[in-house]
Amino acid sequence: MDPSFVADADAVLARARTGDAAALESLYRAFEGPVYNVARRICRTTEDAEDVVQETFYEVCRSIGSFRGDGSLWGWIRTITASKALMRLRRNKYRDTDELDDQVTPMRREDTALRMDLEAALERLGETSRAVVWLHDVEGYTHEEIATMMGKTVSFSKSQLARAHARLRRWLGEEVPA
């Protein structure tokens, strides 16, 4: 995040609430990186993630007056980002490719040449599983919060996380021989 924004955050926020274009642009500059990162980790393509960035900041500009400061500004922006990214997933109706991945022959632990790195393994997860992993394990959302954002149940979120970790463990060659 832009250090100059942090130093002057309250004043920038107050001006942004009045619709001041320069202040809104400062918000964009301060949060574009983190917003893109969350969007890109959830969406399959860079194009989708960039669209989510635009939709998120458009929403921030429209709704900044309703941000009451109960939580952190980043927490508020991050929730908008996650909702927009999940909305895009629903709209695109991506096929959850990890269903197919189950049929792939499991890699042997000693086959290090074929072992994926974490970035590739994360990318290989299905859309929904990857979103749950990222929102829960990295961004720190609870299963209740994720279920609300996705319009699903808490047990759906928990089972997606468990399946995703089982796959990551296998793809990363971390399985312990029985």
Add this chain to the structure above:
Amino acid sequence: MTHLTMDQLLSLREPGSEPGAAAAREHVEACPQCAAELDRLHQRVARLRALPTLRPSRNHWQAVELRRRRDIRRRRMRWGGAVGLALAASLAGITLAGSGAPDTAGAAVSASVASAEAPAVSEISAVRQRSQALEAMLNVYDPENRVIDGHTARVAQALEDRIARVDEELQSTGLEQDVPDHDAEVLQLWRERVGLLDALVDVHVTHASNVGL
């Protein structure tokens, strides 16, 4: 020995006590294989958190700002139309009150109020019509879809911000109709709005003629 499932291992990371967490915790303490699995889970999450932050390849602010401006302008035009209707209704009310039965005291008071207020109200109506004409002119010009230089964009942006502030004041003033000098204040705000819109039209038209469009 039955080892813990991924579900059970994950439940150990949740805050609070999930059902069966105590038994799972006891098992982990006694089972080196599940303890190692839990440790790998912790490490995997730590590695996920340590993944590099991805950055967008290009700046999207201009696109966001363009959409925001278009939205403001649409709202402004809708709002201007709604205020116009409200003013037309109030003018009609005053006219009706003025032409009512002259033999009652109430009608006499209405007529005197109407005659005192009518000039201000009709002037507001005229200024408002000028404002609508300028908005229509801007709409035809369609500034969002034209290429303009940075200086012109900054000047236009500053003017649009000031118009937005005047609109906010007009909106809040509209809710305080019992305040003394209400009409004079509204008239002043509408005049200011027209002045700013005039300047905005000038900025765009001058720029267009300079670049030969």
